[in-house]
Amino acid sequence: MRDDVREQVDALVAAGRPAEARATARTALDTEGPDARLLLALARAHLAEDDDDHDDAAERVFSEGLYTFPDDIDKGLRLRPISRAAR
Secondary structure, eight states: OHHHHHHHHHHHHHTTOHHHHHHHHHHHHHHHOOOHHHHHHHHHHHHTTOOHHHHHHHHHHHHHHHHHOTTTHHHHHHHSOOOGGGO
């Protein structure tokens, strides 16, 4: 299920629907609990807005993932880097 949600979030971001992507990710996190790669997808959805408030939110979500999953979140980073330059 988590993989399906992450794929849906990524697809929504790619389709230019970051607000819907964030809502989808947040709902899954709230109902199913924390997940390193889903937090990373949520951070990417914030970055897709290209807005300072969302940049700050992306950093908070990413930090939450690093704090909660210090050994897991880097696996997601190796798959798809998260950076402002990658937008």
